Amino acid sequence: MEKPNKKRLPDNLVVIAGLLVLLAFGLAAILARGGEFDEWERRYLADRPGVSLSKWETDKETEKFLTDHIPARQALVALDSSGQFLAGRNTQLGAWYASGAVIEEPVRADTARIEIKLRRFEKIADTAGVTWLLLTPRTHGWLLRDRMVPVMARAYDTEEESYALLESCENTVTMPETFNADPDGMYYRTDHHWTLQGAYQAYLALGERLGYEPLPLEDFRLTEYSGFRGTTLSRSGLPALWQDTLMCAEPDSAVTLTIIAKREEQKTDSLIFPDRAKEWDGYAVYLNGNHGTLIIERPDAPEGTLIVYKDSMANCLLPMLSSHFRRVIAVDARYDSGVFSDALARSDDTKAILFVYSLDSLTNDTEITRKAK
């Protein structure tokens, strides 16, 4: 027997209201337009479902459509992620939380894959007849190990094998100790990219190997953009309670940036795009985001051409490097228009080839391996 409850709302009211709320959510979702770009997830949302009896996919398409267009979607995802986080399943969100930062998962050691890439990098440089350097910084998670609970810190030990392999390679540029000792200053709390300070440490480390005298940070034109929420945070689904401030540095002299994407060329006279800082992923403030090929031209720079094969880690670094080279040609192999040989063909005064990759890209990205063949 149910206990009588005087305060209980009438059954018909509760049932009708409850079912109508569910239906309202369903109708609001199913009546959405579909196919629009979502800045938060940086992907196109599902199109309206079609109907084909011969190849029945309507059930899956409808479910996908409803999932993508349900009202308050972002809040619902944040609720679920927060629930998992509070239940101790911090490591199940695609990004881990440690010491006030959302960080990437440890990169599993796969030295065989790295060795293949190193051999191919060397072959590219030998063919071009120039020296090559590799810059792969230690990850934010690895730097934060001392502040983690032991069971979490030990998971990052798997990266050690990869670092040992890289350090045994004479072409690897070692980051200064300052970088490894200051995880808070070198990486964003919400993003897997390094901060301006982190990139500056890389710029200092490269100076000796590339033969330039690094400039003090104050000599660059510095700009700041608050409210930055990086990709690591959005991948976790956690609510945007943390924010970072993006800092950018670029030389003060005249510059031309050519972006080559999908066979189209776009020229601009700045390396920093303040409008992009207002987007969900404000990291696109550097170089207008990721592109297959970029050419930075600075006629008053002292050196010839530097070719940089890179992932997005280098985006913050390239403006600083461009103060020493008349041309910096940057290729991101993860994009269709990022072709290694095209970059070499564009230059007849290449001083060096620099590879800048995160440990994740260096280990796991198959496009880099394929295109470097």
Next chain:
Amino acid sequence: MVFSSLTYLLLFMPCVLLGYRIIPSKARMPFLFAASLLFYGWGNPQWLLLLAWCILVSWGGVLLINRENGRRKWILTLIIVLDLLPLFWFKYFGFFSGVVKDLTGWETKIRTPVLPAGISFFTFQALSYVIDVWRGDAKAQRSPVVFGVYLALFPQLVAGPIVRYTDLEAQLIAHPKPTWAQIRRGLCRFTVGLAKKVLLADALGRFWGQMNADFTQAGALGSWLGLIAFSFQIYFDFSGYSDMAIGLGEALGFVLPENFDHPYRSVSLTEFWRRWHISLTTWFTQYVYIPLGGNRCKTYRRDLNLLIVWSLTGLWHGAGWHFILWGLYFGVLLILEKRFVSGRPRTEKIPSLLRQGFTYLLVVLGWGLFSGFGMPLFQAMCGGMGFASSRAVLTCVSFAPLLILCALISFAPRLPKVAEWRFAVPILMILCIAALVSQGYAPFVYFQF
């Protein structure tokens, strides 16, 4: 369609429950039949042909049995064969053709079809109807729509409970109009079942998936905890589904039989199988074990009956040797229990907590067979693949609170009735919808490829 989908929760369920409540009495059965067909056909409209076959064969065949006097047994056999034909074709053809290939080397070029949802459930319901009418335990249903509702009733169509026709006959004829209180109670139970499935079982499944992906990483710790998680996953998944089915049945004015009764609290395997998937155990008892002679025969014959029933139970769960092995495992254990343990004074002296723990251990090892991972799993559990990698230890620690919660729910002698807590049901519903939306959340880092 599945209950744990937004299509069901946000569109189908509100429309059907409100519609069923407000339409006139005469329209209720056709409405429910149409809703059930939509529910089933939504996954693949071609499967409706299969359901229609099963309805027509059983409904028409039974009318034929009633008309004939001399050839009733032959017609019964024919109907059973025709009912079982799709089940064999879709579920077992691939398995048995593989067995034939292994034995003779002869290989058929016919491709194994995709298994339609719920085929084992509605086939068994159809068989129970046909046999009950043949035995004289039930009257033949003259209306194809009412019989269609019995076989295709969407709350229990794809995952049970398997309802005997005699249990629903009176309700189907009365085509009840549910009260608002019934709908409320039904929706509360549905939501609790949904939470079991989405918030507990799915999360446990992710843990088990990470552990069984590589037993060399999982080691002894990960494989043991993973298997325990699997035991909870199966329980919360299946009992959650049964809760949803029974709750929806109540919201539509039907009383469906209970299917689970806290099985992990059992102190013997015989008790476990009285509490686990009750409707299937009842079906096999009624339609296989008792006709074979049941307990009323010599001990060796009873043991043989048990082995037959349990190998068939294993085969019912899936077409694979590990399912048959799992069934035989329980068959052998139940025989041993009946012969040497049950009713012995010494057994009664063992503390029930120990007996409960031992029963659970045997059931968990059974789930190890059921999972199909075979030797690598048991090798890892015995420590043959090390203790665990640092990553696996971290994953185990992450899921420890969930495992403890599930253990408390599964083993605790008394549980608070969550559905009666104020705001518990709406909160659970929101959390479930959030979890379902989150499963489709896929941030794309490099969208310009």
